[in-house]
Amino acid sequence: MVEISSDVIRGYNDTMILYILMREPSYGYNISKEIKRISDGKYAIKETTLYSAFTRMEKNGYIESFVANPDPEGNGKKRTYYRITNHGKEYYSNKCEEWDLTKEVVELFIEDKGE
């Protein structure tokens, strides 16, 4: 079975997180589940990777955190939510462009079995 190695995905974990935050603010556990769902179970971000990405991205100004209750009534345990900033949107957009270029280059060195 082929598995995605961390060295490959390195540098795109941030992009995946931001993709989710582009839609609406979210928090660690939910983002983790979303990534698994969107990738149809093909990829699961490690918890430690996820939370350290939050710290880094907040420091870089790509995201902002706020603590809130899961429901408006104020019930349940408070969570740390993250929302994407304008700077983060710009960063995400650059990452997408970078991906296109990277893909183009890497493919030149890939030989598919079928060909």
Place this chain on the structure above:
Amino acid sequence: MVEISSDVIRGYNDTMILYILMREPSYGYNISKEIKRISDGKYAIKETTLYSAFTRMEKNGYIESFVANPDPEGNGKKRTYYRITNHGKEYYSNKCEEWDLTKEVVELFIEDKGE
């Protein structure tokens, strides 16, 4: 200008090197030039990255080194050539499969401007 970041390409430098060695044995300087040529100048591997990749890959049994003269007459300075092993071919092939999967997954989190 969009540039390929090292974190993205991380894990594919080996693949690029092996792609070149799949064709014929080669050596550092030449591989470096080949990567630049094949990628049409879009990507240049750093010297230190290249040589440390050699060490690692030889230790892992993906490549074998031998020292030889550049021409059959025995003229010129001797170089360290590398040839891919069967184990290396297998590894390369796995990397190609892995790439297909990675590409599939990452694209799910990419939004292109045109769309």
Place this chain on the structure above:
DNA sequence: CAGCCGTACTACGACAATCGTAGTACGACT
């Protein structure tokens, strides 16, 4: 024949993202 450019490396330490392991703590359900 001196000097420089291109070739062909080696050494070393720093960095940064990921990972493994571990532990905490709350709430809901049984």
Place this chain on the structure above:
DNA sequence: AGTCGTACTACGATTGTCGTAGTACGGCTG
């Protein structure tokens, strides 16, 4: 009362890449 799922935090190790530096040989040019 205990377990499961949720929601994190801490910490140290690992690994590939990078920056900087230095060595050394051969070929060409002035």
